[in-house]
Amino acid sequence: MIQKNINPITRLDYPDPDIIRVGDTYYMVSTTMYFMPGCEILRSYDLVHWEHATFVYDRLDSTPAQRLEGKDNIYGQGMWAASLRYHEGIFYICFVANDTHKTYIYQSKDITGPWEKYTLDGFYHDNSILFDDDGRIFIVSGNKEIHIKELKLVSKDLSGITNDATSNIPTVLTDKFDSSLDMTIVQDSDDVYLGYEGAHFYKINGKYYLFFIHMPKSTGKRTEAVFVADRPEGPYVGRDVMDDDRGYRGSGVAQGGIVETPSGKWYSILFQDSGAVGRIPVLMPVTWGNDGFPVFGDNGKIPEEFEIEDLRPGYEYTPLVGSDDFKAELHEDTRDSIVNNPADDSKMAGSFGFKPCWQFNHEPDMSLIKRDLEMGTVTITTDKLCTNLVQAKNTLTQRTLFPGCSCSVKLDGSLLKDGDYAGLCILESNYGLVGITRKEGDYYLVMGKREITTGGFWGERHDDEPFEEVERIKLDSPVVTLYSSICYDPSAVQTADSINCNDDTAVFYYNEEQIGEAFKLKFMLDHFTGARFGLFVYSTVEAGGSATFSNFVYMN
Numbered sequence: 001m002i003q004k005n006i007n008p009i010t011r012l013d014y015p016d017p018d019i020i021r022v023g024d025t026y027y028m029v030s031t032t033m034y035f036m037p038g039c040e041i042l043r044s045y046d047l048v049h050w051e052h053a054t055f056v057y058d059r060l061d062s063t064p065a066q067r068l069e070g071k072d073n074i075y076g077q078g079m080w081a082a083s084l085r086y087h088e089g090i091f092y093i094c095f096v097a098n099d100t101h102k103t104y105i106y107q108s109k110d111i112t113g114p115w116e117k118y119t120l121d122g123f124y125h126d127n128s129i130l131f132d133d134d135g136r137i138f139i140v141s142g143n144k145e146i147h148i149k150e151l152k153l154v155s156k157d158l159s160g161i162t163n164d165a166t167s168n169i170p171t172v173l174t175d176k177f178d179s180s181l182d183m184t185i186v187q188d189s190d191d192v193y194l195g196y197e198g199a200h201f202y203k204i205n206g207k208y209y210l211f212f213i214h215m216p217k218s219t220g221k222r223t224e225a226v227f228v229a230d231r232p233e234g235p236y237v238g239r240d241v242m243d244d245d246r247g248y249r250g251s252g253v254a255q256g257g258i259v260e261t262p263s264g265k266w267y268s269i270l271f272q273d274s275g276a277v278g279r280i281p282v283l284m285p286v287t288w289g290n291d292g293f294p295v296f297g298d299n300g301k302i303p304e305e306f307e308i309e310d311l312r313p314g315y316e317y318t319p320l321v322g323s324d325d326f327k328a329e330l331h332e333d334t335r336d337s338i339v340n341n342p343a344d345d346s347k348m349a350g351s352f353g354f355k356p357c358w359q360f361n362h363e364p365d366m367s368l369i370k371r372d373l374e375m376g377t378v379t380i381t382t383d384k385l386c387t388n389l390v391q392a393k394n395t396l397t398q399r400t401l402f403p404g405c406s407c408s409v410k411l412d413g414s415l416l417k418d419g420d421y422a423g424l425c426i427l428e429s430n431y432g433l434v435g436i437t438r439k440e441g442d443y444y445l446v447m448g449k450r451e452i453t454t455g456g457f458w459g460e461r462h463d464d465e466p467f468e469e470v471e472r473i474k475l476d477s478p479v480v481t482l483y484s485s486i487c488y489d490p491s492a493v494q495t496a497d498s499i500n501c502n503d504d505t506a507v508f509y510y511n512e513e514q515i516g517e518a519f520k521l522k523f524m525l526d527h528f529t530g531a532r533f534g535l536f537v538y539s540t541v542e543a544g545g546s547a548t549f550s551n552f553v554y555m556n
Contacts, residue, residue, distance in 0.1 A: 003048065004305040006283055007246065009269070010050055011402040012320055013278025013530030014042070016081040016198065017269045018128075019257040024311040026259060027053060027111060028269065028281075029093065033078040033529055034066070035359040035397065037351055039093060041084070041111060042320070045312035047259070047267055047283055052320060052356040054112045056093055059363050061100055068362040068393050074099040075390070075461045076528040080126070081198060083139075087131040090169060094120075094129055094139070103127070105173050116167040120175045122149065128201040129173075130208075130232070137173065138181070138232050140210065144195025146186040148232060150179040185234045186210060186227055191217050196225065198255035207292060208232050213255035221245060222252035224270060228292055242270065242296040246282070248489075249275065253282045253302060258294070261309045268296060276428060276504035276521035277402045277488045278530020321357050321398050321405075324552045327376040328355055354396070361395040361427060361534065368394055377412075381546040382420065382539040387464050388450065389425055389433060392538035397427055398554065400531050403492035404501070406485040406555040407533050411436060412548040413443060413478040419541025421446070424482040426506050428531040429459045429524035433467065434482050434508035434515060435536070436475065436547075443475040447508050447516025452524065459526025466540075470516035481551075483509035484533065486521070506531075 014030040021027075026047055032038040039056035060079065065072035074097075082095035093106040093115070103124045106115040124141035129151070131137055137151040153171045161172050188195035194215035202209045210227040227238030245251050256270035266286040271279045284297040285306050297303055351358045352366060370379040380394050389395070398407075413422050413436035423435015432449040448467035452459050487493055487501035504521045507514055521531045533554075537547035 001308050002305055003308045006048055008280040009048055009283050010281055012399040014281050015271045015279035017256045017271060017281050018082060018084045019259045019269050020084055020086055021259050022086050029082045029084040031080050034074045034362050036363045038079050039082060045315055046308055046310040048308055049317045051317040056106050056115050065099055066363045071391055076526050083128045085129050094127055096123060096125055107169055118161050118172055122175050126197045126199055128199045130201040132203060140199045140201045143197040144188045145184050146196055148185050150181040151175055152177060181233055186236050188214055193217055200257045222254040224254040226294055242300050244301050246302055258286055263309060265309060275488060276523050276531045277400060280402060321554055323554045324355055325376045326378050326550060327373055357398050358396055361397055364394050377548050377550045379546050379548040380537050382537055382543045384543055385540060386538040388466050389431055389536060390463050392536050395534045395536040397532040397534040400486055400533060401556055403489035404487045408481055408483045408553045409549055410481050410551045415546035417542050417545035420539050420545040422537035422547030424484055425534040425536050426531050427534040428521050429527045430522040432506055432519050436478060443478045445473040445475050445510055447471045449519040457524055459524035461526040
């Protein structure tokens with residue numbers, strides 16, 4: 001079946017994709033960094049449409065920074081670039097966290113878990129694992145200088161890892177042995193802005209393939225490269241195979257995995273830096289040249305339309321983002337836990353009992369969150385003082401859609417204390433917000449924005465400055481409905497407003513009237529994530545205030 005207008009797929013911030021197929025089901029893992037629950041895995045039957053399958057973990061290590069204690073944070077850090085593999089009935093996830101400097105392995109017999117967690121001794125940046133058909137196991141990793149090391153599957157009794165009572169897997173992967181293979185196999189030149197990284201390692205038709213992203217100085221564009229060898233240790237011969245920006249902002253498409261369909265066709269999913277919305281996956285066909293090298297798209301250019309193999313025609317996918325009345329039914333064994341003891345989230349399904357389209361900014365403190373499933377409300381209480389939005393605990397977020405999207409939410413600020421701020425934000429390095437604040441017992445609607453001007457493209461991970469207040473309106477009631485609209489690409493937004501719809505521009509509304517001014521969003525390396533809608537509350541004078549949210553509406 002030939003399909004048109006395929007790309008970009010998901011239209012959401014899902015960077016660093018790795019993909020596998022198990023039977024008739026494709027799974028894709030993506031970087032989630034500091035958002036919790038983390039390490040999201042998506043599911044598809046045609047590689048074009050995707051839905052949520054699972055989160056691998058609710059919490060990672062619960063460090064003070066992961067919990068946003070004080071002014072600590074892990075913006076731009078956390079879980080990066082996972083390798084997803086399926087071997088002899090077991091799913092394996094391997095990734096590093098740049099805040100803890102550890103390499104984590106999660107394993108499970110079922111994609112939905114439970115997942116068993118342990119660590120390797122080494123730190124394997126942007127790694128990829130290969131289970132060879134001769135029983136050997138390899139991990140490749142690195143930046144500019146690519147390294148290979150052998151791993152082994154060993155009994156838990158011999159590994160020193162405490163056995164997880166819920167696990168029925170008797171073995172673990174380990175790097176704690178004298179490996180005969182521990183060496184550099186590929187090295188990029190000095191004539192690059194970004195050296196080879198984002199490794200993906202495969203054995204196909206008896207040959208070993210390494211896929212990388214890099215950025216040559218000659219083009220200044222992210223580019224996909226491939227190396228091939230007859231043995232895992234090399235020698236490897238390679239070249240660039242994908243140098244295409246789809247005509248969008250000169251931003252190259254690169255870094256990701258390849259996968260084979262049941263009929264023997266090959267496809268690749270790479271990502272494209274797309275401005276403030278984040279890094280979005282792009283799908284393309286892959287064929288094989290007579291020299292054994294893969295050919296991406298049409299000789300390195302991504303076609304507008306191509307054939308798709310649908311393994312479950314007619315299947316209806318659950319959207320990855322969406323509206324929420326906050327009345328979603330939970331499993332019976334989780335409902336009582338949440339309603340009667342919000343601090344006990346040990347049995348919560350999905351995203352801490354919320355729909356999986358939601359993630360928290362950092363690890364949440366569920367003792368500060370109260371849900372009323374009958375009324376459809378979420379009440380968040382503060383327990384510390386903050387200078388600004390990025391220090392606030394328990395901000396509940398959803399990704400934003402390319403090329404544009406809008407949302408609204410009802411806010412009850414009657415339990416705010418003086419100096420509190422609560423409302424709707426667009427969370428990114430350059431963030432904006434609209435919400436209620438209280439001063440001397442009166443309530444005010446404010447629109448504010450924060451523009452990071454230090455650090456260049458690296459931004460400011462420890463931002464400790466308040467936002468700039470653009471407009472303030474005194475309210476008669478602390479109950480309001482807030483609106484936000486984002487335009488990422490005016491040429492692709494059918495209802496584009498010529499005044500407000502510019503690249504990476506957002507506006508806020510109240511009572512259908514714009515409040516404040518349109519402001520620019522900006523993707524920077526301090527957060528390293530795409531812009532998200534967020535529901536927030538924080539205190540600047542006295543902790544203990546609360547905000548109640550209801551009726552969240554998401555509009556494409």
